[in-house]
Ligand SMILES: NC(=[NH2+])NCCC[C@H](N)C(=O)O
């Protein structure tokens with residue numbers, strides 16, 4: 001790719017920990033734009049998207065596990081995000097969506113999907129984000145975007161921006177899984193979604209996992225979206241995130257995974273999500289996220 005559009009997805013509405021909406025700026029302060037430009041790529045920073053409905057600190061993320069928390073804000077935000085992502089692809093740019101909580105993938109996939117007949121998705125995360133309001137333990141919409149994009153869940157979210165499902169389960173690969181809820185496990189086995197848990201990664205090694213993932217997707221898809229949640233990494237590497245889970249990927253495994261994706265030339269869009277500077281230690285999570293993006297865009301590991 002020679003031009004990257006950076007789209008700041010400043011949403012905190014998919015989960016309860018305030019501060020993840022500051023993630024896009026934490027990444028910019030960690031030198032994201034310069035690091036990509038150094039790789040001879042033109043970078044166009046489109047600024048941040050916010051919901052028109054403002055954060056009310058006292059009322060943020062109220063309700064029980066059966067409700068879709070901050071529903072109106074998530075709808076409103078993702079409509080705007082989908083439009084921006086769609087425009088970037090129309091203009092021939094590679095969209096890099098920086099979050100923000102993972103509910104933003106509802107909008108990014110909605111904006112991307114009209115450009116591909118058979119979109120592939122690599123979901124690099126500790127979580128499957130395959131819940132719906134019946135299976136969710138929390139009511140947090142950041143645990144649901146992949147299910148919604150497959151057509152499962154609230155009708156208005158499923159049909160956001162463009163009617164119908166945006167991805168097929170057979171075109172998804174899950175990498176880094178170690179905290180799946182019961183309903184998610186059922187959905188994965190019923191739909192035969194290719195899944196690499198941390199145990200699988202430890203057994204096979206990350207490079208075989210990435211090779212198998214690309215092999216699974218590359219012939220049957222005409223574009224592949226990478227959705228990378230920084231909680232895929234171990235919390236010792238990326239502590240600044242809202243739902244950390246022990247036993248995750250190392251930075252070096254992730255950098256080599258990104259180099260493999262870069263070298264494949266198959267990835268057509270990317271989300272980089274769940275950096276929360278208020279939970280971080282001296283912006284170290286954003287700095288690692290910037291290293292991850294640099295490797296993805298072609299920086300060689302010395
Ligand atoms: N994008 C994330 N960090 N998702 C975490 C989801 C956690 C849990 N499975 C839930 O649905 O509430």
Ligand SMILES: [Mn+2]
Pocket residue numbers: 125126127229231232243
């Ligand atoms: Mn996660």
Ligand SMILES: [Mn+2]
Pocket residue numbers: 102125127129142229
């Ligand atoms: Mn996630």
